Amino acid sequence: MGVNRNGSADRGTAEKVLSAASRLFYANGVRAVGMERIVAESGVAKTSVYRHFHAKDELVAAFLEWEDREFWRQWDGIVAAAPNNPKAELMSLLDWIGKRVTRDGYRGCPQINVAAEFADPEHPARKIRRRHKAEMLKRLRDIVGRIGVTRPGDTAMQLGLLIDGAFTSDGRLSKASAVRILQNGAEALLAGT
Amino acid sequence: MGVNRNGSADRGTAEKVLSAASRLFYANGVRAVGMERIVAESGVAKTSVYRHFHAKDELVAAFLEWEDREFWRQWDGIVAAAPNNPKAELMSLLDWIGKRVTRDGYRGCPQINVAAEFADPEHPARKIRRRHKAEMLKRLRDIVGRIGVTRPGDTAMQLGLLIDGAFTSDGRLSKASAVRILQNGAEALLAGT
DNA sequence: GTATAATGATACCGATCGGTAGCGCTGTCA
DNA sequence: TGACAGCGCTACCGATCGGTATCATTATAC
Numbered sequence: 001m002g003v004n005r006n007g008s009a010d011r012g013t014a015e016k017v018l019s020a021a022s023r024l025f026y027a028n029g030v031r032a033v034g035m036e037r038i039v040a041e042s043g044v045a046k047t048s049v050y051r052h053f054h055a056k057d058e059l060v061a062a063f064l065e066w067e068d069r070e071f072w073r074q075w076d077g078i079v080a081a082a083p084n085n086p087k088a089e090l091m092s093l094l095d096w097i098g099k100r101v102t103r104d105g106y107r108g109c110p111q112i113n114v115a116a117e118f119a120d121p122e123h124p125a126r127k128i129r130r131r132h133k134a135e136m137l138k139r140l141r142d143i144v145g146r147i148g149v150t151r152p153g154d155t156a157m158q159l160g161l162l163i164d165g166a167f168t169s170d171g172r173l174s175k176a177s178a179v180r181i182l183q184n185g186a187e188a189l190l191a192g193t
Numbered sequence: 194m195g196v197n198r199n200g201s202a203d204r205g206t207a208e209k210v211l212s213a214a215s216r217l218f219y220a221n222g223v224r225a226v227g228m229e230r231i232v233a234e235s236g237v238a239k240t241s242v243y244r245h246f247h248a249k250d251e252l253v254a255a256f257l258e259w260e261d262r263e264f265w266r267q268w269d270g271i272v273a274a275a276p277n278n279p280k281a282e283l284m285s286l287l288d289w290i291g292k293r294v295t296r297d298g299y300r301g302c303p304q305i306n307v308a309a310e311f312a313d314p315e316h317p318a319r320k321i322r323r324r325h326k327a328e329m330l331k332r333l334r335d336i337v338g339r340i341g342v343t344r345p346g347d348t349a350m351q352l353g354l355l356i357d358g359a360f361t362s363d364g365r366l367s368k369a370s371a372v373r374i375l376q377n378g379a380e381a382l383l384a385g386t
Numbered sequence: 387g388t389a390t391a392a393t394g395a396t397a398c399c400g401a402t403c404g405g406t407a408g409c410g411c412t413g414t415c416a
Numbered sequence: 417t418g419a420c421a422g423c424g425c426t427a428c429c430g431a432t433c434g435g436t437a438t439c440a441t442t443a444t445a446c
Contacts, residue, residue, distance in 0.1 A: 056405090227434080
């Protein structure tokens, strides 16, 4: 067996490690998960883990980078499937987010959660989070710009706050109401001053 | 010396410990701070620390309970100073929150930050956070009820999301714009569907 | 005085932390 | 066949984790 048949580095092993680490980090927090547990649950020897990721911080960064890419991949998928209309686009995204934050096992935004564990603003997790949230703001700003509001910067920020609030809502949003609350809230913000 | 002269337990020592622990927990995260450091920076012997708080979790809970009480104490102060008018009350609270989240050294809502470090929903930190956020929702619901909106539950939740978003904004809100963005956002949400 | 209660200092506990060394095994490619 | 690369296994490292035991010191109350 083995996935690779080419001369490049084997991706199967690194992926097994990253997959197990991501699941454990998200479910338990980074500092609560020891490397030994990642070794055990990935089925990869400790030596090999450290051959692919030279330190735990690298693994943390790889986790957040992956989450970042995956988030925007799904975002782009929603946008592509939405009617070619900025308001409908935003509503589709909020439908996606509303379902996302109320699905089983959802434990908040990984960027926010992990960054909260590291005080140093120069820690990789903090940098990746800043970039991720800046990208979010940029995209929201683009959408509200196309919709046409009087203060697009403010409105984009307000939508960003609403979304980050939903990310940290921790069960306070129900499956039945989350999408409605987000979409109606966005409508109100778009119509606002 | 010594602060106590009555028969009850000495509060000075416990307060020194809680004060140092609170500062360290908030600035660095709970798991990043060892008990030895709390001993060192509080100036209280380890034995005495454990005489007042039987485990680290108890200290964590005491920190969040104190933050909770202090938050509502300030909230009540804002409300008391505001004009007797639910909308002005809400605007005063958002003025307070906007300044709070942009002040130096602000590192997010302690309830959110600490709860993110503990996966078990029955951990004291998680329970205190749930209670804190439920209280927030209740108070917002009361205010918007007095203002009179068509769906007070939804509007209160939207305001809560906006506020929690501000709490986790991590420098994205500037001193110049935070209050305006929050207040205008709330106005829009109140006027919404 | 003397009893009582609280604190401080030091040394220590087993467990776990992130990370490394050494060595043998296995599969691929020339 | 032989070189080589990637992986697994075991044992280990110093440091730190949360928490405890022992005992001396201090201050107040009677």
